[in-house]
Amino acid sequence: MNFKNTGYIWAAALLITSSTFAQVKKSKTPARKPAATAAKPTAIANxxxxxxxVDPYVTIGKLPNGLTYYIRPNGQPAKKAQLVLVSKAGSVIETDAQRGMANFIQYMAFKGTRDFSQSEMNAYLSKLGGRYGADTSAFASYDETVYQLTVPADSGKALSTGLNLLANWASHINFDENAVNTTKALLGAKAAAGGQTAEDRLMEQTLPVLLNNSQYAKRAPLGAAAAINTFTAASLKNFYTDWYRPDMIAVIVVGDINPKQVEEMIKFSFSTLRNPTPAKPQPQFxxxxxxxxxxxxxxxxxxxxxxxxxxxxxxxxxxxxxxxxxxxxxxxxxxxxxxxxxxxxxxxxxxxxxxxxxxxxxxxxxxxxxxxxxxxxxxxxxxxxxxxxxxxxxxxxxxxxxxxxxxxxxxxxxxxxxxxxxAKANKPSANYTNEYDRHFITxxxxxxxxxxxxxxxxxxxxxxxxxxxxxxxxxxxxxxxxxxxxxxxxxxxxxxxxxxxxxxxxxAGVGLKEYVDDNSIPLMSKLPEPGKAESIKVDSILQVTNLTLSNGMKVILKPTKFTPNQVLVSGFAFGGTSLASDADFVSANLAASVISNSGVAGYTQTQLVKKLRDKGVSVSPYIGDVTQGISGYTTADNFDDAMQLIHLYFTSPRKDADVWKAYVNQAQTALTQGANEPGVVYQDTIVAVLNGYAPRFMPMTAAKLNAASLDKAYNFYKARFADAGNFTFTLTGDFNTDAVIPYLETYLGSLPGTNSKETFKNLGIHPPTGQVTKTVYKGASTRATVQLVYSGKYDYSEANNLQMDALEEVLNIRLADSLKDASILSPSIRVNYAKNPEGNYKVTIAFLTDVANTDKAVEYILTEISKLKQTGPTEGEIKMFILRQARNIQGQYKQNTFWQASLSTAAQNQQDPGKILYRIQQLDQATPQSVKAALNKYLGSNLIKLILLPEKN
Structure with a gap:
């Protein structure tokens, strides 16, 4: 397996090869001629x-120097090609003195090569529109080092330049002394600090046992600080020469390409690579x-x-x-x-x-x-x-x-x-490159x-x-x-x-009995009296049908063929926990979780899971801050089961005292343990501060749990789902509109509608204004965790949302790479905006840094933001945002999840759903001037600094 994250808590692949199996109806299989005679046992064994x-659609070749190449045409995504360089130079072949060298060279690859200076490489990679760098588009694992690019496939120059860059990484990295020293300081410090997370540190303890003190156990890709600090340009070049050689390298190209043309390009770019003489045998462990x-x-x-x-x-x-x-x-x-x-x-x-x-x-x-x-x-x-x-x-x-x-x-x-x-025609090129990587390595x-x-x-x-x-x-x-x-x-x-x-x-084996699998009881013993679809309106442009059922419920139907047999279902109504008092908030907040784990009607949750486990049906209720609803998915074949389940969550939720007790006991235990867990204390603090220390958002206490009850939770749930007429449902996927309307009339139209017109309450909960700093001292990590949060009121609109999206992209472009050079790790910039219960936004800049560097890191970021507010983004940065957004939107238009979320959001925010089709055309409304104005408007005086530091001695 590609052990990219070097973790060991893993799940098996769903199907038997990395390409996965697939099947269509038996009647669609190619006709086969009957055998003339029965096959003999020997013939069967052979x-x-x-x-x-080998898949006939892939071209596999080998150059005279031993380099292997894989080429496959594939139209997803259109006009794009995935280029991958795979080297068998993984960390397992390192000597004691070379621990960390494979990973180090991966970083050096982005510092400049024979044909690409670092600035030229950065400029080229930026034009590709993705996020490229040693941390994002390359990785070194135990058995391989891999580099990945996505380039335009409709330009021969773009393809040839991309392949030339791969060839440069394969044989022409510069190993500039200054770049080596800069990288040594960065990676040496990382290795010296050990695992940055608890999971990393636990892995360091358990891997020697899992790997039986083998070479693998001693060669974590990050390496050892003692070895890294001795690396020189010469020693790195020696490792590079020994192991980055054509007979240990594969080039993979998959995309919207002409295979013959690509094959000639590969030969042109890689045929001049030479193996060292004598070539070291690759060690096996x-x-x-x-x-x-x-x-x-x-x-x-x-x-x-x-x-x-x-x-x-x-x-x-x-x-x-x-x-x-x-x-x-x-x-x-x-x-x-x-x-x-x-x-x-x-x-x-x-x-x-x-x-x-x-x-x-x-x-x-x-x-x-x-x-x-x-x-x-x-x-x-x-x-x-x-x-x-x-x-x-x-x-x-x-x-x-x-x-x-x-x-x-x-x-x-x-x-x-x-x-x-x-859906094989829509299989992403990256899936194929992963398969061919695996074929080359194993x-x-x-x-x-x-x-x-x-x-x-x-x-x-x-x-x-x-x-x-x-x-x-x-x-x-x-x-x-x-x-x-x-x-x-x-x-x-x-x-x-x-x-x-x-x-x-x-x-554990004492007293075991054979497993019993019984789920013969029907979900509903009697079907309800159907309602009626009183209004049916078709939007021929969006290809959406809007229903109004006799109980007042609205239903939005978007049939598609993007993912065969998949139907996404969601419904919402306004209210949520905003309608609960502070005293009853804990009960209200637990209500949906407890009910969704208690089953429905005559089914316990265990029985329900067994009945539905193989039907591809998952439906559950939720209660949020300002809405309640149902969300899930089903196969088209089992649509009836999904509709029955939704009906039962409205009419027959179970009240299970054992489930309630289990939730409360778990919460009580979490209280005890959480008091000593840095992450929990820090997160509790973040929630409290960002919600203005409102009582319901303060950390949980034993007194609050003791005041909660199953009766309160159950009654609150029932009240939220009492009026189906307040709900709007959205269905997206593989269905026929006329065929599903009778199901909707039977299971949704029959639900009680009371015309309550219930909505949420605006509780006036929002982050504090002005400058706020909150520092939590907990744990013993050598890393500080920091969040800088800008917030304020927001006029929710399509135009403003576009500017906020552009603001997020510009911050990522401008800050993400520069932060790493300031010893700032794992930078993350997120922008959130919402209309309900009142227009608000948050811009969150999160990162890790050394404890001693905390103040300096915060000041560095604020200085960079100040500069950006003064100068605004460049034309190139805005063009990059527009390019990336356009590509994303083009791909999203063929995804059920996109339509489901977009139609539901438009309904919830009373927006014109027709504008979904014009998002690409609206992108040019983002300009350097407009985004500069947004930066100055939204990155203003309301700034909250949330910092987690180790406990003071």
Missing amino acids: AISAVLP NVAPVAGTVVKFATDKDFPYTLFQMLIKHPPAITKTKADLLRAVRINLFNQILNTRITDLTKIPIRPITYGQASYADFMGNQDAFSALAVVNAAQGLEGAVKAIVGETEQARRFGFTLTELEKAKQSAIAQITNVYS RQGIPGIDYEYNTYIDNIGKITLAEMNALAAKIITDQNRVLIVEAPESQKANLPTEQTLLKWVSD
Whole structure:
């Protein structure tokens, strides 16, 4: 796997190769001639073991110098091409003295090359319209270093220039001494500081165990400060010469291209590259297996919860033959079934875990691994979580799966594959480049979606329960197993001993019984009396139909063919928690979460999840500050179930005391633990300050929890959903308008409408005005966390929103790169604006920096903003904003999510939905002058500084 983030909490790929399987209806498969005679067993075995064919749409070639290239035409996105350079120079091949060198060279690549000075490179990359740099468009991992560009494909010059830049990165990086020293200071400091987050620091503790002290365990891509500080231009150039060589490099080009033309360009740009003589053999490393079970406890002061993970490592299985492909089909089904069981543990009233997953997939260090992971429900304790998740895996190992589970998994997989296959013409080029990267590094097969589909559809029905149960027994073992517990430092004294943890794992298998899968009860025993669609208006320009039902409910329908079988559903009405008193706010705020986890009518939440798990239906209620509503999605095939569920959330929500108790217990435990967690205290402070210390936004207390009740929460929920006539629903996706109207009349039109005309209250909650600084001293991090927030009143309009979007882009362009040179890490600029309950905006600049650099970093940013307000943005920056926005909007017009959000937002803010079509034409209203005015208007005197520093000694 591309271990880009070097993390190890991972989920298995949904389907069996990185390209994923796909399927269409059986009737649409190409006709096949019947075999003249039955195949002999030997012939079948040979076919199964045969190497997979290569996707006929990809051209794979090798230059005389050994460089490999992959070329594939693809129209998504249109007039664009993805260019990728892959080098096998990953961190695992570094010597002790070279630790961090692969990552270092990745940074040096953006400091200048033979044909591109740093300023020329920056100018070229800026014109491409994306965000390019060592942190954003390149990465170094254990087994590879990768560089990525997206260039215009309708210009031969743009393609050739992009390929020339890749060739420069492959063989002509400058290694200027000053640039080396600047980079050394930056990366050396990063490595010396260690992990910047609690997750990073925990990983440093656990990786030696997971990787069995192998070469992989000693070669984290970030490197070691002691080694980095000794790097010189000469030593870096030696590593570069040894390992950045054509026989260890691949060039990948996928996009709206002419393959023959691109092939000639690759030959022109890369044929002159030469391998060193003599060439060093590329070293190979593996992770030795461990007999039995290894246990590791890891704690960190800033980690917010307790986590348990069981990993069982296996030799890698690279999909190269049809037999491998069929094994991967079974693994996909295994992952679906077991992960569904684990997820169910988070849905029961007294849940032992708050999050869980289980899957088998490729891991790191040339290993595969089965992982079962759980975030502990603190109210129930670690022991309960361990026994619950290990019990589920042991139940699968011992008893296997049920036939109904297997058949549901098959149907679910087929549905998923159908969607992917049907949308294969819209598959992004980046997906293909990832596949070819994997093929180059691991030799993973790339037979193409058509071959995968045919193999899948012809064989999934033949998979037996016995095969699946045998697979479970093989995957889930007690050998080469690692048990990991991660927890806050404050909980260290409460963690069990290794012997106790092992006993919990052993006891998890005591008294297990076979799994029962029963969901035969219908959602609704009797259908409601339908309402009527009293008004139907068609907007032929937007291709939208607007209904008014007899109960007063409005429905907006936008049929599309963007994603086959997908329907997005959402509905809103005004009110929300603004209608709750401060005294009852906690009850009101918990209401939707508790109800959505309690089930509906005769179904508990556990039963509901089981019934709907394989139908592609997810619908849940919410209650926000000023609105309440329903949101979710469904497949077109199961639209009826989704509509029934919406009806029941209005009319028959369940009141489950156990669920309420579980929420309250969890909140009480979080209160105790959160008092010592820097991130929690900091976030509580941010919420309180930005909401003007309004009582309902102050940190939770035991007294507030004790005052809350299930009755108050349930009654508040019922009141918010009492008048369906206040609601507006939006449906977007693969449906026929005439066909769905009867469903809407039956399930939505039958809901009670009381003509209450309920709306929200403006509670006058907003950030304080003027200059405010709030510093939180908590934890022991060497990094300071800072947010600078500008805020104020806002006149919400299309014109103003455009200027705010441009302001955000200009701040990112102007500040993001320059901040890094000021020892400011992870900069993030966000602009938020809203109309309700009153027009308001926030501009948030967030970043990390060394504690000693905090004041200097804040002053640097404010100075840069002051300069920008005086000079305004450049023409080039505004052109870049317009270019990026235009490209984004063009792509969004073909996405269900865009239309769903845009139509719903327009309805909620009483905007003309027709303007959705003219967003690109309106972009030229952003000018250097208009954005300069916006900068001076919105980055004014209302500034809140929110700072998290370590505790004072």
